[in-house]
Amino acid sequence: MTEVIHLDGVSVSRGGKKILGPITWTVNEGERWVILGPNGAGKTTLFALCATQMHPTTGSVRVLGSTLGKIDVFELRPRIGLMGPAINTALPEDETVLDVVLTAAYAILGRWQEPYELWDESRAQGLLTTLGVRELATRKYFTLSDGEKKRALIARALMADPELLLLDEPTAGLDLGGREDLLKRFDALAADPKSPATLMITHHIEEIPAGSTHALLLKNGEAISQGQIASVITAENLSSAYDMAINVSVLNNRYSANAIN
Secondary structure, three states: OOEEEEEEEEEEEEOOEEEEEEEEEEEEOOOEEEEEOOOOOOHHHHHHHHOOOOOOOEEEEEEOOEEOOOOOHHHHHHHEEEEOHHHHHHOOOOOEHHHHHHHHHHOOOOOOOOOOOHHHHHHHHHHHHHOOOHHHOOOEHHHOOHHHHHHHHHHHHHOOOOOEEEEEOOOOOOOHHHHHHHHHHHHHHHHOOOOOEEEEEOOOHHHOOOOOOEEEEEEOOEEEEEEEHHHHOOHHHHHHHHOOOEEEEEEOOEEEEEEOO
């Protein structure tokens, strides 16, 4: 089984305070991981390590066979599809939806004078179709609704045919219909044997796609459970993570949770 991410004894400290770790964790090709935990658990820091946007304070991080600190991350990043809120603030205000997707081929934000082939535009249009927003290709990105923006950013994350796909709360803020439609599209992606290994951060287990295979549960910067999703998303583990009694239900590979009074 091909290793996609490997963290070995990784810790991250800021201002003398440890915010993540120590953690040892491996993601393999074909796996669909969800990362959960309370606010401040270390999810965003872990995401930044996997996206090569941060280096660990101690330990080693290997992404797609390369160790951070021993490779030019700008050569590695085009192999990683990334969707997160930070991209929103970095996009030019006049960028069209099609160009938001296209520029991922060069791992840049904002189209300038770089050349694109007809194949690039066809792929971008196809991804927008897959995500249900093809008709928005010529619209200015900043005129879209939150749900439409998320779909466009997921299409962008897939543009360069990545070997690793990182999604930071892709369904957060969507209404019920928008969330369920997007989760169905994730399920279709997960069923494709050619789709990349995926990591998704979420705050709510109701937002976990049915096609997810593994989960990592964080608390206070440490992994309290990791592995096959059914062994991680349990009442016992969630109750421990959130310091309250929680009941977990599963129906058609979809999870839900509620506090026990």
